[in-house]
Structures are given as structure tokens and as C-alpha cells.
Amino acid sequence: METSTVSPFLDQLLADRPVDSARGWLGRLRGQALEQAHGAGVPTVRDEDWRFTDLSPLYKLAFRAPAVVPEPTPDAIRPHRVAEAAVRMVFVDGRHSPALSSAVDVLPAGLKVERLGDVDGEWLRSRLGAVAAFTDDAFVAINTAHLQDGAVVVVDRDVAIDAPVHLLFVSTQPDAAAHPRVLVVAEPSSDVTVIEEHMALHDGAYCVNAVTEVIAEANARVRHVKLQRDGKAGFHLATSAARVERDARFHSHDIAIGGRISRQNLRVALAGEGSECHLDGLALIDGRQLADTHSFVDHAVPHGISRQRHKCVVGGGAHAVFNGRVLVRSGAQQTDSAQQSRNLLLSERARVDAKPQLEIFADDVKCAHGATVGQLELEEVFYLRSRGLDDLAARNLLTYAFAAEIVDAIGVKSVVERLRAHVMARTGAQETLR
Amino acid sequence: MSTDRPLLDVKGLTASVAGKTILKGIDFVVRPGEVHAIMGPNGSGKSTFSKVLAGHPAYEVTAGSATFDGEDLFALEPEMRARAGLFLSFQYPVEVPGVANAQFLRLTYNTVQGARGRDELDPLEFDDFVREKMKLLEMNPMFLDRSVNEGFSGGEKKRNEILQMALLEPKLAFLDETDSGLDIDALRIVAGGVNALRTSDNAIVLVTHYQRLLNYIVPDFVHVMDGGRIVKTGGKELALELESRGYDWIAKAA
Ligand SMILES: Nc1ncnc2c1ncn2[C@@H]1O[C@H](COP(=O)(O)OP(=O)(O)OP(=O)(O)O)[C@@H](O)[C@H]1O
Ligand SMILES: [Mg+2]
Numbered sequence: 001m002e003t004s005t006v007s008p009f010l011d012q013l014l015a016d017r018p019v020d021s022a023r024g025w026l027g028r029l030r031g032q033a034l035e036q037a038h039g040a041g042v043p044t045v046r047d048e049d050w051r052f053t054d055l056s057p058l059y060k061l062a063f064r065a066p067a068v069v070p071e072p073t074p075d076a077i078r079p080h081r082v083a084e085a086a087v088r089m090v091f092v093d094g095r096h097s098p099a100l101s102s103a104v105d106v107l108p109a110g111l112k113v114e115r116l117g118d119v120d121g122e123w124l125r126s127r128l129g130a131v132a133a134f135t136d137d138a139f140v141a142i143n144t145a146h147l148q149d150g151a152v153v154v155v156d157r158d159v160a161i162d163a164p165v166h167l168l169f170v171s172t173q174p175d176a177a178a179h180p181r182v183l184v185v186a187e188p189s190s191d192v193t194v195i196e197e198h199m200a201l202h203d204g205a206y207c208v209n210a211v212t213e214v215i216a217e218a219n220a221r222v223r224h225v226k227l228q229r230d231g232k233a234g235f236h237l238a239t240s241a242a243r244v245e246r247d248a249r250f251h252s253h254d255i256a257i258g259g260r261i262s263r264q265n266l267r268v269a270l271a272g273e274g275s276e277c278h279l280d281g282l283a284l285i286d287g288r289q290l291a292d293t294h295s296f297v298d299h300a301v302p303h304g305i306s307r308q309r310h311k312c313v314v315g316g317g318a319h320a321v322f323n324g325r326v327l328v329r330s331g332a333q334q335t336d337s338a339q340q341s342r343n344l345l346l347s348e349r350a351r352v353d354a355k356p357q358l359e360i361f362a363d364d365v366k367c368a369h370g371a372t373v374g375q376l377e378l379e380e381v382f383y384l385r386s387r388g389l390d391d392l393a394a395r396n397l398l399t400y401a402f403a404a405e406i407v408d409a410i411g412v413k414s415v416v417e418r419l420r421a422h423v424m425a426r427t428g429a430q431e432t433l434r
Numbered sequence: 435m436s437t438d439r440p441l442l443d444v445k446g447l448t449a450s451v452a453g454k455t456i457l458k459g460i461d462f463v464v465r466p467g468e469v470h471a472i473m474g475p476n477g478s479g480k481s482t483f484s485k486v487l488a489g490h491p492a493y494e495v496t497a498g499s500a501t502f503d504g505e506d507l508f509a510l511e512p513e514m515r516a517r518a519g520l521f522l523s524f525q526y527p528v529e530v531p532g533v534a535n536a537q538f539l540r541l542t543y544n545t546v547q548g549a550r551g552r553d554e555l556d557p558l559e560f561d562d563f564v565r566e567k568m569k570l571l572e573m574n575p576m577f578l579d580r581s582v583n584e585g586f587s588g589g590e591k592k593r594n595e596i597l598q599m600a601l602l603e604p605k606l607a608f609l610d611e612t613d614s615g616l617d618i619d620a621l622r623i624v625a626g627g628v629n630a631l632r633t634s635d636n637a638i639v640l641v642t643h644y645q646r647l648l649n650y651i652v653p654d655f656v657h658v659m660d661g662g663r664i665v666k667t668g669g670k671e672l673a674l675e676l677e678s679r680g681y682d683w684i685a686k687a688a
Binding site: 377378379380382383384385386387388389390391393397398400401402403404405408 | 488489490491492511512513515516517522524527528530531532533538541542545546549581598602
């Protein structure tokens with residue numbers, strides 16, 4: 001990795017770690033991550049992986065650990081409630097907020113949603129950091145060096161939890177950096193949906209550096225919905241990593257709406273035969289926003305299935321980046337992989353850099369990919385106009401529809417409705433569809 | 435036949451697409467209550483003619499005029515033509531992924547109703563209304579929940595076109611090969627649906643390759659288009675003659 005060894009940004013970020021009270025393995029993990037973070041430095045546009053995403057506006061800023069300030073009122077987060085949720089766990093500037101979280105003693109049987117610090121150390125040790133290794137990425141290292149608070153979701157074997165788990169990360173103060181951490185473990189043949197949402201109650205600059213790890217054990221199903229609705233001056237850096245074991249299935253829905261600069265790394269290891277992943281992504285940006293998604297699907301064993309749909313709707317002078325890497329290792333015969341990247345530019349100045357990256361080392365596989373970048377289809381616009389809709393209404397409707405396909409697949413009704421309303425407002429389809 | 439003023443009066447129309455002249459001088463008059471059929475070999479310009487009338491932006495009118503219901507058609511945006519009562523059933527209806535058919539149908543219906551100064555329907559009222567219309571075409575209501583035309587078979591798309599015609603109640607409907615791809619039962623149903631929509635005030639232009647359709651919707655006039663011109667016009671017996679003799683004899687006679 002290209003390093004900028006002199007980085008006040010990094011020094012400040014790493015200096016501001018919580019006082020290390022942890023002993024044993026967790027302390028060592030943090031220490032190693034800290035060393036790694038210092039050594040590796042932060043990425044620049046000279047790194048192939050960061051070619052299009054210039055973080056220098058971030059590096060110019062100095063972030064501190066969040067101050068202890070009064071928590072937001074329940075009313076402030078009410079619009080973000082998920083009605084269907086079995087449980088809501090809220091983190092304010094990275095710290096757990098018992099007052100804003102729902103009571104955990106009424107959880108459905110077989111579901112545990114706990115703070116990192118409350119989880120059995122030995123159990124955690126073999127899982128935390130097992131899927132998102134701090135050696136993989138500079139920001140994962142920084143996150144791991146800060147490891148203190150976080151959410152751990154565990155579903156017992158054979159238990160299916162219908163109601164989603166809602167993890168809400170709220171930023172309340174400018175200039176602060178938070179390092180949220182989530183671990184989801186779905187035991188064999190279990191089923192769970194986790195909604196991870198990021199938002200801000202202010203318009204200042206701040207930094208979220210999140211790491212989420214998912215372990216879907218044999219025959220389990222995990223649906224991870226990530227709603228990145230950070231503030232307009234916010235920086236969002238995140239890695240979501242999943243290990244999908246035999247016959248298990250991982251669904252991911254990544255929605256990037258907020259933030260000035262956001263970077264979502266999505267790493268999925270199809271580690272067991274017959275495992276599947278279904279990855280949906282939507283970036284809906286305008287103004288001067290930049291949203292970057294780098295995904296990596298690792299087909300390590302035979303009979304894996306991966307399906308990916310990534311869409312970007314880019315307006316104003318915004319810039320979307322998509323890099324979809326799919327690796328089919330030599331032993332991964334009968335792999336069935338399809339990736340689709342579709343991008344809609346709403347203005348002359350909007351820009352997208354979309355790149356599939358297929359690396360196939362097995363010979364008996366089915367791999368398809370396609371990328372399109374363009375404006376709305378002339379034929380579609382004309383068809384709607386020939387039915388009486390004016391040009392603007394037709395365009396708004398088509399833009400809305402383009403994004404709605406990804407939104408609808410989330411499957412949690414209140415989230416779908418909330419996002420649909422948002423997409424409508426953004427595209428102007430509100431007027432059209434009344 | 436009616437002697438009213440023409441619903442559509444096209445004079446000396448020439449049009450081009452991608453710099454290539456396709457229509458080379460078309461005169462075409464439709465009066466209320468009439469049914470016209472336009473036949474002719476592949477590539478002769480039938481769909482181009484219909485798209486030019488509907489206002490497709492890729493097609494450029496280079497000469498001539500068209501008056502629709504007393505208005506200068508080419509001065510109107512495509513949506514204004516639709517609101518004024520011109521309807522085109524597409525030869526290849528466009529798929530619109532992500533837009534539910536019910537939502538789309540209600541939107542177009544209400545937009546056109548509003549423009550005509552009539553009452554709009556809320557989703558519940560519209561649902562009842564559209565289901566009645568679908569019965570006419572023996573369409574399964576599940577097509578309301580699917581994305582517009584997405585994954586519909588050829589015949590299902592054509593039925594969805596005629597459903598839109600039924601909702602929008604056009605004065606002039608241009609049906610471009612609505613019969614192609616329909617099996618015999620579907621053809622009978624769709625033709626029955628079209629016939630049920632006919633009044634003495636509206637008119638229909640059928641673009642078709644097959645007499646089969648014309649057994650159900652009997653034309654007053656049959657036109658043959660070739661090389662961007664209407665090269666022959668006759669009564670319904672002309673279609674039978676074309677079916678048995680093909681188009682070559684017209685070209686030779688012309
Ligand atoms: N968008 C376009 N760009 C270029 N050429 C076009 C375009 N649309 C039509 N043409 C050409 O114009 C000519 C007439 O095409 P048109 O589709 O009008 O024929 P048609 O009579 O409807 O044929 P068919 O019976 O096969 O439907 C053809 O040579 C066609 O290739
Ligand atoms: Mg045609």
C-alpha cells in the first residue's frame with residue numbers, strides 16, 4: 001500500500017483511542033491493529049484500490065474522540081424507527097445508548113443482541129476479527145485499534161427470527177470520529193435480518209469508520225440491510241465482511257444516500273459448498289457527493305452461487321464508483337456467478353466509474369457480468385409520453401423505478417416505504433405519483 | 435361513410451430517421467367512424483408512419499402537414515397528442531422495469547382525464563375500473579402487479595396495449611401489428627375488445643400483415659404502403675387479394 005507516513009489525520013485519530021483497560025487477547029488485538037495502522041498509513045489515489053476516491057478532504061481534517069454530550073431525545077430518532085423490529089440498539093457517536101435502545105429482556109427466544117463488552121470473552125475471541133481482518137485494510141485496522149463498544153447479534157441454531165434487528169448509529173457532533181463495530185453470528189439453520197443504519201443529527205463534518213462482520217454458519221440465512229444516510233458533510237468508511245458456510249445464504253442490501261464521501265467495502269467469502277450470496281447495492285447521490293463501493297466475492301469452493309445488482313443514480317456533480325471483483329478459485333467448479341452494474345447519469349457533470357473484475361481459475365463455471373452507464377432510455381421516455389405523461393414526469397418516473405427495484409427487494413415494509421418516499425422526493429416522482 | 439370533417443388529414447408527409455428518408459410523400463385521410471388497414475412489405479415504412487404521427491423524437495418530419503381533430507398535429511408534443519386523443523399501440527411495446535403496471539395505468543389514465551377536464555380516480559376506484567376493462571380482454575389481474583410489460587409474452591404485451599387504449603378512449607387509435615404474435619383465441623378476444631370500443635366518433639387504423647385480423651375488424655379502406663408511399667388504396671376486398679397474390683403485382687402495376 002502506498003503510504004503517507006506523515007499524517008496528522010492518522011496520528012490524531014490513533015492518539016485519540018479510548019484508555020485501554022482491556023486485558024488479554026482483546027488488548028493484544030488492539031495493539032497489533034494499532035501497529036498495523038501506524039505502519040500501513042492511509043490510502044491515497046495512488047493506490048489502485050482508491051484510484052477514484054480521493055480522501056484528501058478527509059485527511060485535511062483532524063477528528064477527535066466524541067465528547068460526552070447530552071444524548072438526543074427519543075423524538076429526534078423517532079423518524080428512524082423500524083416498526084417491525086424485534087429490538088433496537090442505538091449508538092450515539094459510537095457509544096451505546098441504553099436510554100434510546102429498546103429493552104433487551106423482551107427478545108424473541110433464540111436471539112441475543114448484546115454489547116461487545118457483555119459477551120463471553122472466549123466465545124468472542126474466535127469470532128471477532130475472523131472475517132474482517134485488520135491486515136486487509138487500513139481502515140479496518142484503525143477500527144480494530146479502537147475496538148471498545150459494538151453490537152453482537154447471535155441467533156441460535158434452528159431459530160428463525162422474523163422481525164429484524166435494528167442497529168442505529170447516530171452522529172450528534174461535528175469533528176468527531178466514531179468506529180462502530182458489529183458482529184452477526186447465525187448458527188446452523190437459523191435465519192435473521194439485521195438493519196444497520198447510519199445517520200446524523202447535524203450538518204457538520206464527522207467521520208464514521210465502521211466494520212461489520214457476518215458469519216452465516218451451515219444452512220443459515222442472513223440478510224444484512226445497510227442504510228447509509230450520513231450527514232451531507234459526513235465521511236463514511238466501512239467494511240462489511242461475511243463468511244458464508246455450507247448451504248448458507250447471505251443477502252446484502254447496501255443503500256448509500258448520505259455522506260460527502262463514502263466508501264463501502266463488501267467482502268463475501270463463499271466458504272462452504274452450496275453457499276450463496278445475493279448482493280444488492282444502490283447509490284443515490286447528487287451535489288458534490290462521492291459514493292464508492294468496492295465488492296469482493298470469493299468463490300473458494302464448488303457449487304457456490306453469487307448474484308449481484310449494483311445501481312447508481314448520479315445527479316449534480318456527484319461521482320459514483322463501483323468495482324466488483326469476483327474471484328473463482330481453481331477448486332470452485334460449478335460456480336454460478338452473475339453481476340450487473342447499471343448506472344444512470346442525471347446531469348452532464350455527473351460521473352461514474354464502474355468496473356467488473358472477474359478472475360476465474362476454474363474451468364467449469366458460469367459467470368456473467370455486465371455494466372451499463374447512460375441516460376434514460378429514449379424509447380422508455382417516449383413510450384410514457386405517448387400515454388400522456390409529460391417529459392419531466394416520464395423521466396422522474398423512470399428514475400424512480402430504476403432505484404425502486406433495489407429498494408423493493410429489501411423486504412422490510414417500513415424500510416421500503418421510507419426509502420421509497422426518499423427516492424421519490426429525490427427524483428421528483430412525488431409530484432408524478434402523488 | 436361519414437362526411438364529417440376528417441379526424442386525421444395528412445398531406446404530402448415526408449420524414450426521415452438517422453438522416454435517411456423513409457416516408458416519401460404520404461396523403462392519408464381518416465374520418466370518424468372509419469376503419470383503415472395499412473398493409474405492405476417489411477420495411478415499407480408503416481411503423482415509421484405511426485411513430486411520426488405519435489411524435490417519436492428520433493423521426494424528423496421534413497415536409498408535409500398533419501391535422502388532427504382540427505389541430506396542427508406536428509406542433510404538439512407527444513403527450514399533448516395523446517391527451518388530444520391519438521393513441522398508438524406499439525408494434526414492440528416497451529418494458530418499463532420497476533414501475534408497477536397498476537401504478538402506470540392509473541397515472542396515464544388520471545393524467546389524460548385531468549387534461550380533458552374529467553374526474554380522476556383514486557387507487558381503489560381505479561382498481562375496480564381497470565379490472566372491469568381487463569375482463570373485456572380476459573386479462574389476468576395479476577398483470578396489474580407486475581412491472582409494465584416486463585417479461586410479458588408478445589401476446590400479453592399486445593393485450594396490455596389494448597387495455598391502455600380502453601382506458602384512454604382515443605379518438606384515433608393506430609394499432610401497429612397488434613395481431614402479430616397472438617394465437618387465434620387471443621386474436622378473437624383482442625379484436626372483440628377493440629370492436630367494443632368503436633363508436634361513430636372514433637376511428638381505427640390497423641397496421642397488419644394478415645387478413646385474419648380483418649375478418650374480425652372489418653376495414654372500410656385498405657392501403658398498401660411500399661417504399662414510404664401509399665401505392666394503392668381499395669376496399670376490404672383488396673386485403674383478400676393481397677393475401678392470395680402478395681405485393682409484387684402492385685409494384686409492377688404502379
Ligand atoms: N430508428 C431507426 N433508425 C434507422 N432506421 C430506421 C429506424 N426506424 C426505422 N428505420 C428504417 O426505416 C424503414 C422502415 O421501417 P418501419 O419499421 O417503418 O417498417 P415497417 O413497414 O413497419 O416494417 P415491418 O412490417 O417489418 O414492421 C426500414 O428500412 C427501417 O430499417
Ligand atoms: Mg412495423
